[in-house]
Amino acid sequence: MKLVTCIVRPEKLDTIKEALDTLHIVGMTVSDVRGFGRQKGQVEHYRGGTYTINFISKVKIDLVVQDEDVAKVLSTIGDAARTGNVGDGKIFVLDVENAMRIRTGEKGTSAL
Amino acid sequence: MSMIIEKGNGTGVLPPETFGRSRRSLKLVSCILRTEKLDAVTQSLNKLNLVGGMTVTNVRGVGHEKENFELYRGRSYSGNFVSRVKVELVIESDDLDQVMKIIGSEAKTESVGDGKIFVLNVINAMRIRTSEKGVDAL
Numbered sequence: 001m002k003l004v005t006c007i008v009r010p011e012k013l014d015t016i017k018e019a020l021d022t023l024h025i026v027g028m029t030v031s032d033v034r035g036f037g038r039q040k041g042q043v044e045h046y047r048g049g050t051y052t053i054n055f056i057s058k059v060k061i062d063l064v065v066q067d068e069d070v071a072k073v074l075s076t077i078g079d080a081a082r083t084g085n086v087g088d089g090k091i092f093v094l095d096v097e098n099a100m101r102i103r104t105g106e107k108g109t110s111a112l
Numbered sequence: 113m114s115m116i117i118e119k120g121n122g123t124g125v126l127p128p129e130t131f132g133r134s135r136r137s138l139k140l141v142s143c144i145l146r147t148e149k150l151d152a153v154t155q156s157l158n159k160l161n162l163v164g165g166m167t168v169t170n171v172r173g174v175g176h177e178k179e180n181f182e183l184y185r186g187r188s189y190s191g192n193f194v195s196r197v198k199v200e201l202v203i204e205s206d207d208l209d210q211v212m213k214i215i216g217s218e219a220k221t222e223s224v225g226d227g228k229i230f231v232l233n234v235i236n237a238m239r240i241r242t243s244e245k246g247v248d249a250l
Contacts, residue, residue: 002235007167037165055168074238081240088240090165090249092202094140094232 001096001109002070006061007035008081008089013059019080020063023072027112028063039086058089064096066109136247137205138234141212144173144196144227149219153199156218162211164250166201175225196227202234204247 008016013030020028034055065073074091082088101111145153150168157163172193203211212229220226237249 006240008240031169033167033169035165035167058167060167060169074236078238078240078243084241086241090202091238091240092138092140092234093236094234 001064001099001112002067003094003096004061004063004065004070004073004077004091005094006077006081006089006091007033007058008061008077009083009087010057010059012081012083013061016061016077016080019076020073023069023076025063025065025069025073028061031060031062033058033060037087037090056087064099064112066112138202138237138247138250139205139208140232140234141199141201141203141208141215141229142232143199143215143219143229144171144175145199145215145219146221146225146227147195147197149221150197150199152218153215156214157201157211160210160214162207162214163201163203166199169198169200171196171198175228194225202237202250204250 006016010032017028020026034057036055061077063073070093074093077091098107099109099111100107143153147170154166157166172195174193199215201211208231212231215229236245237247238245239249
């Protein structure tokens, strides 16, 4: 199992959800986050030299998927979230050791 | 890098050697910090240009400070969730020590509740705009 964490534009959330629906990937956790990437938010010049690092609002989508679905999920989310402009976000893949469905106590991939 | 992507094993997960000869790998640094320390941490990290970006979430939690260390209007409260920020950044493993040292020294107040830093292995990363993978995505 892998944890796929995506930082994406908030307005792309619905598109991504629909795209994942077509893959029959259901179940995800969405959080409102703020952050910055390579551009350090917008760099503002204010009365000469000073600049501030602005945090930009994004949504973070966490989903746990089976190993064989990772490639599919990456390309699907990538296509759905892409605008071609800076700030499209990133996707990270992490290992998940185990999972459990709380209601039934099922473990491993059957908990997904 | 395109050649490297093709070497993937079809699971979207790159074998370790594709991170280059220096065995560069990715780490997720997840820190729970005092809200008021966020700016100091951000600024020091940016000064050194070590991080490509970070994600900040408002969280609440309980740590060892739960034993009546939070004071509100003169009363101490126990067992309440306290507000913290969670800062997540993905970096190259080579930079890990330096990043942890900076966060540790900037976030410290020496009283209970300064927070913790966790480090996790990241198998792969992708920049959505360009589909770059691995270390190049940072």
